[in-house]
Every structure is written in structure tokens, then in C-alpha cells.
Amino acid sequence: MVDGVEKSAIFLMTLGENEAAQVLKYLEPKEVQKISAAMMTLKNLNRDEIAGVFRDFIVSASSKTTIGMDSNDYIRSMLTKALGDDKAKGLLDRIMHNSDTSGIEGLKWMDPGAVAEMISNEHPQIIATILVHLDPDQAADILKMFTERTRNDVLLRISTLDGVQPVALRELNDVLGKLMAGGDTGKKSLQGGVGAAAEILNFMGGTLEAEMMENVRNFDPDLAQQIEDKMFVFENLLDVDDRGIQLVLREVQSESLIVALKGASEEMREKIFKNMSKRASEMMREDLEAKGPVRLSEVEANQKEILKIVRRLSDEGLVALSTKGTEDTYV
Numbered sequence: 001m002v003d004g005v006e007k008s009a010i011f012l013m014t015l016g017e018n019e020a021a022q023v024l025k026y027l028e029p030k031e032v033q034k035i036s037a038a039m040m041t042l043k044n045l046n047r048d049e050i051a052g053v054f055r056d057f058i059v060s061a062s063s064k065t066t067i068g069m070d071s072n073d074y075i076r077s078m079l080t081k082a083l084g085d086d087k088a089k090g091l092l093d094r095i096m097h098n099s100d101t102s103g104i105e106g107l108k109w110m111d112p113g114a115v116a117e118m119i120s121n122e123h124p125q126i127i128a129t130i131l132v133h134l135d136p137d138q139a140a141d142i143l144k145m146f147t148e149r150t151r152n153d154v155l156l157r158i159s160t161l162d163g164v165q166p167v168a169l170r171e172l173n174d175v176l177g178k179l180m181a182g183g184d185t186g187k188k189s190l191q192g193g194v195g196a197a198a199e200i201l202n203f204m205g206g207t208l209e210a211e212m213m214e215n216v217r218n219f220d221p222d223l224a225q226q227i228e229d230k231m232f233v234f235e236n237l238l239d240v241d242d243r244g245i246q247l248v249l250r251e252v253q254s255e256s257l258i259v260a261l262k263g264a265s266e267e268m269r270e271k272i273f274k275n276m277s278k279r280a281s282e283m284m285r286e287d288l289e290a291k292g293p294v295r296l297s298e299v300e301a302n303q304k305e306i307l308k309i310v311r312r313l314s315d316e317g318l319v320a321l322s323t324k325g326t327e328d329t330y331v
Helices: 003-014 017-024 029-041 047-062 072-083 085-095 102-108 112-119 122-130 138-145 148-159 166-175 194-201 206-219 223-232 232-237 241-250 252-264 264-271 278-290 296-315
Strands: none
Touching: 003 017, 003 047, 017 029, 029 148, 102 166, 112 122, 112 138, 122 138, 122 148, 138 148, 138 194, 148 194, 148 206, 148 223, 194 223, 206 223, 206 241, 232 296, 241 264, 241 296, 252 264, 252 278, 252 296
């Protein structure tokens, strides 16, 4: 099954390097990295496969319009009328925060090790402020490279960070050599808080996650519980409806799913099997039984890759997620 990343790689490879380069300019760092990696693995494509990708592109492109171009003012007005000033401002701050922190985009292109080295000697509060502006998985990779003491200190500060004033962003701009930019007076940028801490912890891995949560629990049990309630783990897929599971399965490679299920509960496995065709579920059961012992780290890595797909589908409004102790949230 060809997923979206592979389709994009095939499409760009057929355009030619100059045209492909123009397209890549409009993508996010992670998207460029994923597509480039997929390009490296493309081998022996037949005409039917390439034609299928172009058919999908034509169908997708034909459904697009110019709506959405230069539409910030329209969106701001529409949300304000629908939600009121306060709610609209909170939502707009989240979806448009990059306008106040354009410099941080440079860090998203860097290797986590390089970022960690650059900021390792800064105050933990500065590190926390930087990390909440990065994607959770990149922030987690950077945190892993710090000492245990710094790691725990930074996570606590992320958990209690409720916003960043423009003056603080301007100070960071100086510290990081203009990697960050300030905003309008009185306006806060992207918020930290328990949600940001939970997102980062989701990518930390079992041992580090447990150690860091224990440190938070020793510092403030209530805060630790709030973070845990916001975390989304593999077993939370039990709360995703069947339609959502089916959408996820379309984008997951069979081998990755087999490894992920090695560490899943029987209930979780049955949830997956019932959302497959009878033949596919029978084959998956056989493959799972035939699979030998797998390292826990490998199981966790594959589960987290699947969770990335789930979160993306959630961001696109295709899958509804719920976390421990919360009601279903539709986005």
C-alpha cells in the first residue's frame, strides 16, 4: 500500500529537480525530511504505479479552490463572530503563533544534537521556552541529550509555562542569535503548560518517561496527574471509533503494525483485527504468532510512529481522540 509520503516522493521524482525544488520550498522541515527519505528508497516503479499517483493527484487538485489564500483577516473575523473575542484570540494565537516566532523555524531544520549543544548552557527557563515552539518529537529528542537534572527541571518549567511575553521572545532573539522574533506588545505567543509537557513525554520512551513523571510527582502530585490525564498512549486507541481505526490502518505498514501489536493488550489486538477484512486479520494473526521476540524499545518506537499518524489524522479532523480522564474531543 502506497502512503501519502511515498506518493509525494513518486510525484516529485517525476517532475524533475527544478520543479521539485520549487514545491519543497513550501513544505515544513519534517515533510521535506520524510519525502526525501522516501525518494531514496524508490526502486523499480512500474508505469501503473506512477499513473496511479498522478490520478490521485489530479483528483485531489481538481477539488481544490483558491479559497484560503490570503485569508487571515477573513478567518480572524469569522472566528471572532462565531466564538467571541476571548475564545477566538486563544485559538488564533495557537494557529498563527509562527508569525511571532519565525526565527525558531531555523531550529526545526537542525539535528536534535546540534540544537541541544546550542542551548545546553542556557537557563532551564530559556530551554523550556524554546522547546515548546518545536514539534513534540523533536523536543523529546533534544531533552534526551541533557543530564537527568536538566531534563527534569526543563519539563517542570514546560508544565507550568502559561505563555511567553514579546519581551521574553526578544531576549531569546538575542541569546539565539536572531533565531526567534518578538511580537506585538502585550500579546502572548504559543503556550506551554501540561498539554505541551504531555505531548513531549509521549515521545520520550518508557524508561525516561517514567523517570521524569516520577520527578514531577515528587514535586507536585496534582501537576503529575494533570500531565498524565493529557497524555495519549497506544492503548488509548481503544477509545477511537472503528471508522478512525480503519483510517489509521490504511496508512500503517503491516510490519510496523505487527511489531507494535507485540506489546499491545489482547483487547487492543482484537480492536485492530475487527477493523480489518477477514482475510487481512487472519494473515495478521498468523504473522503476529510467527514473529519472534522483539525488543521493547522497538515495540515502543513502532507504536509511537503509529501515534504520529493518529495525531496527524486528528489534526486534519478525521479522527477523534480522547485521553485518560477526559471526554472525547473532536477537532
